[in-house]
Amino acid sequence: MSLTRTRTGTLLATPAILYMLVFFIVPSLILFAYSFWSSASYRIVPDFQFNNYLGSLASPVFWKVTFNAIRIGLFTATVTLILSILVGYYLVYVSRSQTILYLILITWFSSYLVRIYAWRTLLGTNGVLNTVLLQLGVIDHPVSAFLFSPFAVTITLVHIYLPFCILLVVSSLSEIKRDLIDAARDLGTSLIGAFFKVIAPNAANGLIGAFMLTFILVAGDYVTPQMLGGSSGQTTGLLIADQFRKTGNWPLGAAQAFLMFGISIVLYAFITALGRATGLIVKRRAKTEREI
């Protein structure tokens, strides 16, 4: 019975697995292979050389935009996570408000482009923000720096990825029972103390996951920087996208994509190590039978 069970299962799993192998794994591998090829005058030649990687690493432009992407990514992810924790904490432990949850879902599913467009019109020279500030007398001439700046990019990215991050945080906090906070407070910690001593260590993996996911998605977003970043808001994502859309140097774009991927992994390792060092992440022992 259990054998036929597994056999039927394998049969049923085949379509989805095959689909993902062909259209997700294989393309990723081809992209990886591409990163070692070379490109000469708009023609892509199969090859095995590291120039795409070495060239990118030696290029000041690459480092400039990558540094920008990491800075925007880290800053956005940090702000997003903090806001998400506040909302998540409220939703899980204070009020199980369905209304708030649905409002968040609605923003999550509202069009990506519409949201970028919204911020573009809000922050423009003739935009809502400038006109309101002018009328209030806070400023005497329109501030053009709202738009086409790291600030514009960051606030838009926070807006775009906050709903997703909130949902991740809510799901990781949901696994921690309210009793734990009550117990910690009963034992004499403050509410904020209870968060850092009880919730954070238990939810650490989920919270770091939410942070990293937000970081990766933000750092890889190229539409927002293109629409709102101007020249100072350029990021690696935009650089990579342009290799594929404009320059036509696909191997270079592929290499830069994998460099970005590598940087994300290094960053993840660094943040996890930091969490361990500060004691926020407790290394868990292997699951005991009780937990299973």
Add this chain to the structure above:
Amino acid sequence: MTNPKTIIDIRDGKKVFGSFTALTDINLSIRQGEILTLLGPSGCGKTTLMRLIAGFETLTSGTISIDGNDCAGTPPERRPVNMVFQRYALFPHLDVFENVAFGLKVKGLPRSEVKERVNRMLNIVQLDNFANRYIDEISGGQSQRVALARALVNGPKVLLLDEPLAALDLKIRQHMLAEMKRIHAETGATFVYVTHDQDEAMILSDRVVLMEKGRIVQIDRPEDMYARPKSLFAAKFLGETNLFDATVSAVNGIGTTAVTTAGTPFLGAETEDRHVSERIIVSIRPESLSFQGGEAAQSAEGTVEDVVFIGSRSFYTVRLDDQSPVRIQVQRNGHLALPSVGDRTRIYWDSANVIMLPHA
């Protein structure tokens, strides 16, 4: 009842999961119309044995036959047995009627027959008025009845029940036990009942199959298993008992005498298979000990250490002069003077109640 037919026969059954032997040396004949209980602690293999009969698992070696037919390779849907699952496994997308009708419908029976049989079965389990309720709209006890009806309506040769009362609270559990006996009598089906609860086994069964670590250790009527356990495990698992390490000092026509390590002699009625200086365990139930005894009774002296009153009974702990503690259960009735804590007392027992068990 003189020669009841065997409905399920298991020969040399063995089941291995990877490196874990779940069942071994299983030989069991289930008789038509009886309530047979598979009793044992969790992990003893009783549920696996039931799932083997239902067809959800297959034997590693040995045979199972149902009504004379070897059913190796027969999938669960083609076996003439039905199961009541531990948490009922009622279909939440169907109402009570549709749940009960499920088995008949997949067999393609005509609508009118399905309706008639389901209604008759709902009447037997007293759920006529709940036919259109959904599963999340009925109580635990009612769910239990639906699960019974859903299985029994198919007219199974054997009904398998996997700890069916475990999810109910104590009061409903006792009521459902009585219901189960009534439904058994009314349908005449063979029940195979899995439980870890000795009380359920005692109340319900015609025969009890006691299991430990994948083996059957004893098959007996409940009263015989209680009075004559064949192993230390059986003595400990069913009811409470006093146990003493002892060495056989004499075997003769009257019985076997064994002396506990603390020095108190016990004379047991059994004479077979014992030899002098064999190490054994003496078991004597708390209710087999008393503060009064006749001429033939054996006795020992001690001091009362503790008394607990539970309703009409009292539980005493007496420290014998050889320092071993003994639990005694007595019925309280007015005209008998019972000792108090600190009193010196003498306790009595009959050789018929001394059970001698092989050393584990």
Add this chain to the structure above:
Amino acid sequence: MLLRIIVWAILAFLLAPLLIIVLFSFHASPSLSFPFAGFSLRWYEELFGNAQLASAVIKSLTIALLTALVTLLLGATASLAWLRFGRAGRGMIEALTVTPIALPGLFVGVSLLVLFAQSGTQLSTATIVIAHVVIAIPILIVAMKARLALFDPSLEEAARDLGASQMQTFARVTLPLIAPTLIASSILAFAVSFDEFVVTSFVAGTETTLPMYIWSMMRRTVTPLVNAISTLALFFSIAILVASWLIGQARRRSAIAGRLEQLEPLP
């Protein structure tokens, strides 16, 4: 309470830009700033004569429908498989099907672009659907995982025990039970596909979907015309979300309806 105020402030931050978009889509003047010059439907009227827009909408609806169907089929079989697997099998399905959710659309888009280029596949509606399924499946699997965790495997055993074959068990027990979540998730797949821009921009070739049309307009002009399209897209997304939620709740409501028919009280 302070936290409550902060939470509602965050929600205001999330919702205000969308509301302002909607507000200015009704603006009587082409300006996108205060003072508000009065309400008008002129931008919506302008949209309705637009043939390019109409064809982009039809294209997007077609793609979203196909994406939802393919995702539904792959998701249904994967869900049935999930119920049959142990920890290791589930881990494998999850690793393969959920990972794309953690990657930027850019990565998925360029890797599919190189696949299509390398295999000589012409970019078309089909390649867009293929790409959309890759990003829709993770969302469906995540949603199904939560539902399947609550699925009692003994229900399938009970059906088999009562004489149902494997196919009958799927048809009469497993699928009816997971169908609401499955359909709700497919509707989410529809919504994701309808709104998808980043991946599409790499694999669309000469095709124009609605987001791509909006994108081209956004880059050209900043007028309430874009607001009007955006507003329609926004309400369409909300409608889809509500539909998905209602279907997810269907089983609950049928139970409540059943209770209403049965007027006698529970004992």
